[in-house]
Each structure stands twice: as C-alpha cells, then as structure tokens.
Amino acid sequence: KIYNTTQGIIAEKDSKFFKINDLGWDQLINQPALFAFLNNKINNSESVASLDESTILAPIVSQEIWASGVTYLRSKTARMEESKDAGGGDFYDRVYDAERPEIFFKATAARTVGHLQDIRIRKDSKWNVPEPELTLFVNNQNQIAGYTIGNDVSSRDIEGENPLYLPQAKSYDKSAAIGPCILVLEEPISRDTDIAVEILREGKTVFDGKTQLSQMKRELPELVEYLTRECSFPQGVFLMTGTGTVPPDDFTMISGDEVKISIDNIGTLINTVE
Ligand code: DO4
Ligand code: MG
Numbered sequence: 001k002i003y004n005t006t007q008g009i010i011a012e013k014d015s016k017f018f019k020i021n022d023l024g025w026d027q028l029i030n031q032p033a034l035f036a037f038l039n040n041k042i043n044n045s046e047s048v049a050s051l052d053e054s055t056i057l058a059p060i061v062s063q064e065i066w067a068s069g070v071t072y073l074r075s076k077t078a079r080m081e082e083s084k085d086a087g088g089g090d091f092y093d094r095v096y097d098a099e100r101p102e103i104f105f106k107a108t109a110a111r112t113v114g115h116l117q118d119i120r121i122r123k124d125s126k127w128n129v130p131e132p133e134l135t136l137f138v139n140n141q142n143q144i145a146g147y148t149i150g151n152d153v154s155s156r157d158i159e160g161e162n163p164l165y166l167p168q169a170k171s172y173d174k175s176a177a178i179g180p181c182i183l184v185l186e187e188p189i190s191r192d193t194d195i196a197v198e199i200l201r202e203g204k205t206v207f208d209g210k211t212q213l214s215q216m217k218r219e220l221p222e223l224v225e226y227l228t229r230e231c232s233f234p235q236g237v238f239l240m241t242g243t244g245t246v247p248p249d250d251f252t253m254i255s256g257d258e259v260k261i262s263i264d265n266i267g268t269l270i271n272t273v274e
Contacts, residue, residue, distance in 0.1 A: 001181040001266075002028070002038065002146075004114075005055040011042055012181070018045045025061045026235045030139045034146065035186045058114030059137075059148055059182050062235040065112060067133070067152050067170070068223045069102040070095050071216050071242030078246035082127075082160030091163050101218055103227055104166060106152060106240060107176035115180035118274035121253060122172055125155035128253045131243035132197040132261040134189070134213060136220060137182050139236045142228040144220060146182035147189050149261050149269040150240040153177070156252075174274065178238060183266045188220070189213065193264045197245050200258040207251055211244030 001012040002020070009020040009028060020028065020041055031037040070076050070092050079092040095102045113119055121128040135150030152170065159169035183189075191214040198208040220241065227239055253259070255273050262268040 001183050002059070003051060003181045004057045004059045004061070005051070006057060007052075007055050010048065010051055011038055012051065013042055017048045017051050018042045019048050020045065025059075029137060029145065029182065030236050032141065034139070035184050038184055053180075054116065056115045056180050058109070058112050058117070058177075058179055060109045060112055060178060060238060063109065063237050064105065064233070065107040065150075065176050065178065065238040065240065066227055067104055067106040067240035068218075068242050069104065071101065071218050071223070072211065072244035073215070073217070074211070074244050074246055075242055079159070081249060082156050083163065086160065086162055096217065101223055101226055103223070104170065106171060111171070111173050112176040112178060113174050113271060114178065115269055115271075117177070117271060118174060119151060119153050119177050119259070119271040120172070120174040120274045121153070121255070122155050122158070125158050125169075126252065127157040127160075128153065128155050129247055129251070130197060130199065130253065130259045130261070131240075132195050132245055133240040133243050134193065134195055134263060135178055136224065136239045136241060137236060138224050138228065138233065138239055140234055142224065144188070144224060145236070146184045147263075147266060148178050148182050148238070149180070149263050149266055150238070151177040151259060151261055151269060151271060152240050152243065177269060177271045179269050180267050195244065196262045198260045199247070199253065200260070201254070201256065206257070207247045209245035209247070215244050216241065
C-alpha cells in the first residue's frame, strides 16, 4: 500500500512502514511494474515506526477522477426509480445492457478530499447519498496499477429531475473522496472483494450495506478501455467503477453524518459531511 502524507510518501508492507524519499507522487505511481519497483524500494529503505492517520492526504496530485455508472443492478433500479417522474428511467435500463458503459468526468484533485476530510452535499439539493466504489488507478500506460476506495457523493433529486443534470448532481466542491491509500497488487484484484458502507449519525448507524465486486456487470479492463480510447492521461487517472449499494429512497445524508467505506485489503475511507 502507498500513502500520500504531509510527511511524504509512505509504503506499507506486512504492517511495516517505509519512507519513499527520492521521487514525487505522480512519478512514483506511474512507474512501470509498480509492484516490483516498490518491493525493490522497500528493501533498500529504512522503516519508520508508524503512520499517523491524521497526516494522510488524498492519493492524488495531478490526476483527474472519472467515474462509471450503472455497472451494478442495484444502481440501475435506483436510478430508474428516482427519474421515473421525469421519464428518464429507460436510459438506465438501456445503458446497463449496452456495449458502451456510462463514463463521466467526476472531479479534479482540487475538488477531491482524502481520508478524514469533509465531503459536502449541495445547498440546492434535498436528497443526497454516498456512493461507495472500488476506484482504479490507471497509469499513463493505460494499465490498472492500483486500487483505492472512492466515494462518488451524489445528489439524487438533481440527477432524477433530468439525466442532463448529471454533471451538477455529481461534480461540485468536495463531491469526491478517495483514499486512504493505493493498494498495489501483483495480480488483478479478486472478484470476491467486498465493498461495505456504513453511515453514522451522532454515533449511531443509520444505514449500512455491502456488495461484492463479483456483482458488477462489467469487467474492470472493459471500463478502462472505454475511458482511455480517446483520452490520454499523461499522469494517469482514477476511475470510480460504480456503486452496488444505494440506501432506501427515503434516506438522505445530512450535515454531520460520518460515512465509512471499507474495501477488503485496502482499508477504510472515513469522511464527515460538512
Ligand atoms: O447514471 C448515473 C450515475 C451512476 C453512478 O454514479 C453509479 O452507478 O455509481
Ligand atoms: Mg457512482
């Protein structure tokens, strides 16, 4: 795992932490054969005692964040429900079965927050949810080089009113959270990976849910192939892969809620609604 922190870059292996000093975040995460590169670095660097969670920054510097949608059945049914009055339901049904996935621009680094930082809901929206999503780091060679946790915070009333309002429902200040680290693996991530979410209000759980990557309709390389077909990413790019968990229709997040998203082997991303 690699962490971008206020103290520099820290790699974690077997619960031991190592400082990576000699290259910047963009340069590190775009190294070819990143798993082998990191192992080599770790073998030649001194370990540090621990990692202070409060120093963790979002694992992003010059990258954009993109997102895919309607990749799980639950996401399709939720969108059809929220847009039924606007007659938009059919769009979601069709994209779920279409060859081309839904892919949209989500956030710049400046609109993104990291672990333990505040996310926001829009002032002009009444119905808001977190979207817990496995998030890929795709390097500048268009290869999946790592995995992180993403929260595609979304306004359901704005999106439901008209599908053309999607960019306003999805992209605004602090609408994206990613972190706490990038998990770098030798093999592709297992389809058995669980993605869990819990929302706490005044310390009490008000929603929790869980899905598994195996429930996703599409393959991860398929999403990457569409994203990178006509867009180049000289510093790599993050791709949120869609939510499989949507709270019931009478639920909305409010200010002060704490959102915890956990993905096997990556960790837990915690954010509070500002
Ligand atoms: O189609 C709207 C957005 C879908 C989305 O963000 C998701 O399925 O996660
Ligand atoms: Mg989403």
